[in-house]
Amino acid sequence: MPDQPAVLPFRALGCAECRNHEALGFDFTMAFQPIFNVRTRQPFAYEALVRGLNGESAFSILSKVTETNRYRFDQACRVKAIEEAARLGLPAIPGCLLSINFLPNAVYRAETCIRATLEAARQFEFPLDRLMFEVTEGEQVVDPDHLKSIFAEYQRQGFTTAIDDFGSGYSGLNLLAMFQPGVLKIDMALTRDIDKNPTKQAIVEGIVLVANRLNIVVIAEGVETREESAAILELGIELMQGYLFARPVIGELSPGRFD
Numbered sequence: 001m002p003d004q005p006a007v008l009p010f011r012a013l014g015c016a017e018c019r020n021h022e023a024l025g026f027d028f029t030m031a032f033q034p035i036f037n038v039r040t041r042q043p044f045a046y047e048a049l050v051r052g053l054n055g056e057s058a059f060s061i062l063s064k065v066t067e068t069n070r071y072r073f074d075q076a077c078r079v080k081a082i083e084e085a086a087r088l089g090l091p092a093i094p095g096c097l098l099s100i101n102f103l104p105n106a107v108y109r110a111e112t113c114i115r116a117t118l119e120a121a122r123q124f125e126f127p128l129d130r131l132m133f134e135v136t137e138g139e140q141v142v143d144p145d146h147l148k149s150i151f152a153e154y155q156r157q158g159f160t161t162a163i164d165d166f167g168s169g170y171s172g173l174n175l176l177a178m179f180q181p182g183v184l185k186i187d188m189a190l191t192r193d194i195d196k197n198p199t200k201q202a203i204v205e206g207i208v209l210v211a212n213r214l215n216i217v218v219i220a221e222g223v224e225t226r227e228e229s230a231a232i233l234e235l236g237i238e239l240m241q242g243y244l245f246a247r248p249v250i251g252e253l254s255p256g257r258f259d
Helices: 015-019 058-062 070-087 115-123 144-156 173-178 198-213 226-234
Strands: 029-037 042-051 097-101 131-136 160-166 183-186 217-220
Touching (some): 042 070, 070 097, 144 173
Parallel strands (some): 131 160, 183 217
Antiparallel strands (some): 029 042
C-alpha cells in the first residue's frame, strides 16, 4: 500500500524561506503566458510557468525536483509566482487572475502548506481572490481523497481551482466526478487541428456541455491557428491560451496579439 502524503512528517515553510532557493540547490524564475477572452480581447489570467534564470525550459528545472525537495520546490514556486506577478503589475489589471501550478503529491496538509502562499500575498499585496491553482491531470494522484481535501481548502480560502490538461491524463471524468473545480483547461491534444477533426469537436462539445451543467469555466489550451480558435469559439469556449496569442515571457506581461 503506498504511503499517504497527508501523514508524512514535514515542517511548513514560511515566505522568507521559500524566497531563498539555496536549500533547493538550484535557482529558477517564472515566465508568464496570458489566457485571453477572445471576444473582449482582455486577459482572464496569466499562468506562471517555471523557467531557468537564462530562459532554460521547464523540463530542465523540473528534472531537478526529487522526492526530497518536492515540497520545498512547490512552495518556492508559489511564492516566486506571486512576487513576480506583483512586481510586473498584474494586480492592477481588473479582474485578472494569477494561475499557479501545484504538485498535489507535495501538499501534505493544505491548511498548513498554504502558509507561505498567504504570507506572500500579504507581503506583495496580492489579492487572495485573484489566485488560481491548477493541478495537472497528467500527474498521477497517489491519494484522490487527499487531492479532494486540497481543493476544498483552496476553495474555502477563496482561491479559484482548476484541472489542467483535461483529457490527457490519468483520471479524466473520474477526477471530475470526485470534485468540481472552478475551471477546466482542455489539453492541447484535443484543440490541435480541431477545425479539421469532427471527433475532437464532438468530444470538446461534450466537455463544454458537462462543464456548463456544473457551472465550470472552460479554457482551451494550446491554440496555435486562427482556424482552431474559430472552431473552439463556435463550440462555446471564449477563453483561450496558446502561441496564437502570446508565448510565455520572462519579465513582462504580454498584451497578446489578435491578428
